[in-house]
Amino acid sequence: MYTDGSLRLGFWNIDGLKPKYLDKSLDSEFGKFIHKNEICAIGETHFDDDKSLDIEGYKSFYVNRQKNKKARRVTGGLCILVKESLKRGIEIIRNGNESNYVWVKINKKFISKNDDLYVCFAHIPCTNSTININANYNVLDNLCVETVCYQKQGNVMVLGDLNGKVGKLYDFIRNDDTDYLPIVSDVNVYSPDNVISDRNH
Numbered sequence: 001m002y003t004d005g006s007l008r009l010g011f012w013n014i015d016g017l018k019p020k021y022l023d024k025s026l027d028s029e030f031g032k033f034i035h036k037n038e039i040c041a042i043g044e045t046h047f048d049d050d051k052s053l054d055i056e057g058y059k060s061f062y063v064n065r066q067k068n069k070k071a072r073r074v075t076g077g078l079c080i081l082v083k084e085s086l087k088r089g090i091e092i093i094r095n096g097n098e099s100n101y102v103w104v105k106i107n108k109k110f111i112s113k114n115d116d117l118y119v120c121f122a123h124i125p126c127t128n129s130t131i132n133i134n135a136n137y138n139v140l141d142n143l144c145v146e147t148v149c150y151q152k153q154g155n156v157m158v159l160g161d162l163n164g165k166v167g168k169l170y171d172f173i174r175n176d177d178t179d180y181l182p183i184v185s186d187v188n189v190y191s192p193d194n195v196i197s198d199r200n201h
Helices: 028-035 084-089 130-134 139-151
Strands: 009-013 039-043 058-063 078-083 090-093 101-106 117-123 155-161
Touching (some): 009 028, 009 117, 039 101, 039 117, 039 155, 058 084, 058 101, 078 084, 078 101, 084 090, 101 139, 117 139, 139 155
Parallel strands (some): 009 039, 117 155
Antiparallel strands (some): 039 078, 058 078, 090 101, 101 117
16 A cells, blocks of 8 residues: 555557567666556557566556457557556456557555546557558547546546657647736746737726
């Protein structure tokens, strides 16, 4: 039990944990990353059901993606590692065959909080990936719906690689102004494009 309420969580997109002739889990940096977290997820493990990851002091849970018939190897996949001392306080929540994310419910008693914590470890495919194109649903839409659902039951955190690439699109609001924003005196906090002066009534 974590009586001070602290809990360290992490996510690493490893892009293939154990490809041919290489085992990234043996790298010292990998070991440091695991052991500084109580719960962490490894994204893009490229694991099938024959592969596993054994880390002393941690319990492993797998969310493997089925291999595409036309693909040379398995893609995607998540491995959730939970410290042995915490495993009785967590519940892995799977949504059917969903392989792009998984929810971990952390019991409030184990982290000395008033509410349970729902953590979503996610690796969302790129918009133009075959996974997204062939899916008959929108992964991100489903994740948003579930997030709203779990917010009614406790605190929520989404952690991972959401592939939020914008390419040549703007990653900010263009031509915004202070009509609907409070005037911010410190431009280092936020500087809108058009500052609307106060009206004297």
